[in-house]
Amino acid sequence: MAGVISLVTPLPGPRSQALAARRAKAVPRGVPATTPLAIVHAENAVVTDADGNRLIDFGGGIGVVNSGHRHPRVVAAVQEQLEHFTHVCFPVSMYEPYIALAEKLNALTPGTHEKRTFFVNSGAEAVENAIKAARRFTGRQAIVCYEHGFHGRTYLGMSLASKVNPYKLGFGPFMPEVYRIPFPYCYRCDSVKKTPGSCCMASKAAMEQHFASIVDPGSVACVIIEPEIGEGGFMPVPVDYMVALREFCTAHGILLIADEIQTGFGRTGKMFAMEHYDVVPDLITTAKSLAGGLPLAAVTGRADVLDAAQPGGLGGTYGGNPLACAAALAVLDAMAEENIPARAAALGETIRDRFSGWAESVPEIGDVRGLGAMVAIELVKDRASKAPAKELTGKLQAEALKRGVILLSAGTLGNVIRVLVPLTVEDAVLEEGLAVMEAALKAARG
Numbered sequence: 001m002a003g004v005i006s007l008v009t010p011l012p013g014p015r016s017q018a019l020a021a022r023r024a025k026a027v028p029r030g031v032p033a034t035t036p037l038a039i040v041h042a043e044n045a046v047v048t049d050a051d052g053n054r055l056i057d058f059g060g061g062i063g064v065v066n067s068g069h070r071h072p073r074v075v076a077a078v079q080e081q082l083e084h085f086t087h088v089c090f091p092v093s094m095y096e097p098y099i100a101l102a103e104k105l106n107a108l109t110p111g112t113h114e115k116r117t118f119f120v121n122s123g124a125e126a127v128e129n130a131i132k133a134a135r136r137f138t139g140r141q142a143i144v145c146y147e148h149g150f151h152g153r154t155y156l157g158m159s160l161a162s163k164v165n166p167y168k169l170g171f172g173p174f175m176p177e178v179y180r181i182p183f184p185y186c187y188r189c190d191s192v193k194k195t196p197g198s199c200c201m202a203s204k205a206a207m208e209q210h211f212a213s214i215v216d217p218g219s220v221a222c223v224i225i226e227p228e229i230g231e232g233g234f235m236p237v238p239v240d241y242m243v244a245l246r247e248f249c250t251a252h253g254i255l256l257i258a259d260e261i262q263t264g265f266g267r268t269g270k271m272f273a274m275e276h277y278d279v280v281p282d283l284i285t286t287a288k289s290l291a292g293g294l295p296l297a298a299v300t301g302r303a304d305v306l307d308a309a310q311p312g313g314l315g316g317t318y319g320g321n322p323l324a325c326a327a328a329l330a331v332l333d334a335m336a337e338e339n340i341p342a343r344a345a346a347l348g349e350t351i352r353d354r355f356s357g358w359a360e361s362v363p364e365i366g367d368v369r370g371l372g373a374m375v376a377i378e379l380v381k382d383r384a385s386k387a388p389a390k391e392l393t394g395k396l397q398a399e400a401l402k403r404g405v406i407l408l409s410a411g412t413l414g415n416v417i418r419v420l421v422p423l424t425v426e427d428a429v430l431e432e433g434l435a436v437m438e439a440a441l442k443a444a445r446g
């Protein structure tokens, strides 16, 4: 049966090349270009470029279209909202879609306590605001983040970021009072105590020790953690570590912020990744797949924490734009009615099984990991040294693109291939994409 991939020119085709030439003269090189393609249309998991080439999108616009490109409900909701108004500025005059969406996020996020939600425009801005709120509530200044973490490209985002090049190189000085502790990266953990399912850092004593060498817990406003590290390489936090972290934070009056910007909205097989831990964070940041492709981000959390800021202290001109809120309400309806998180769990199993199968004959696959459909492979030169195979990772991406599949890399060491395919991808399209990946892996290894 014919697949959905259709390549009618070598990639990039002449139209993409022409646009790239204009781009080079109009846009700074600091804005990255993972593919050289100019996209003119997208539908569920398939994108079409300006030359008429059709490709499968395993990157989902970096985790933004968990509900698929142009989900019909999202398109209809935005069109409907367009007929009424596109902006009045929520801090000036309120509108129902903003409040309905805040109510939904308050109900859906982990924990039955009283919550509040407010909206901003990007993931980085949500992180900024969650931390701002944590400082205001606790009256403390220090922020604890993790090695391999990524939280955006603003000054606070960069200050929290672990990877220097490209995120921080030459952009300092960074914010003070940011302290970074080791992330429980099981694949690269040398602990002699290492036992599957048990984290050597998941004890009160280990946490006290990490903090003792860098910052007084009594001065810490918040710890920010990605339940599964995203840009840093798709490492899920071990369950016992997350439980111990919650206990440690509670004992020291520290707020726990779960950054669910990449893990959220069904990706890990649950609506929010924190549901895998049965741990309730004080604040949650979301963005990306919240509004199915429209720019929207949210801070959701304890009412007492978020109500601590004075009127005018939170908000902004565009935050909670009505088109984006309408899109997000449609995304959440689709998630519930199509049971998208359950679909993610099933997709994840299929993808993980396939990757694990390849690993039996491909020694460069050092690790296959991830929650639900937030799956990745870590590529190494050999399994004994675990030396990162960054070059092979790039080759695999390039070979996949040549054959019509967009793949994204990740990892502080640049040696991880992550899957962020729309969770609504049709089975046949997923199979076609995986077959391309397998062929590309073979070609990349030479």
Ligand SMILES: Cc1ncc(COP(=O)(O)O)c(C=O)c1O
Pocket (backbone or CB within 6 Å): 062, 122, 123, 124, 125, 127, 150, 151, 152, 153, 226, 230, 231, 259, 260, 261, 262, 263, 287, 288
């Ligand atoms: C976990 C996490 N936090 C924050 C961000 C920043 O989001 P944005 O690019 O929308 O500012 C990202 C983006 O990749 C992310 O993955």
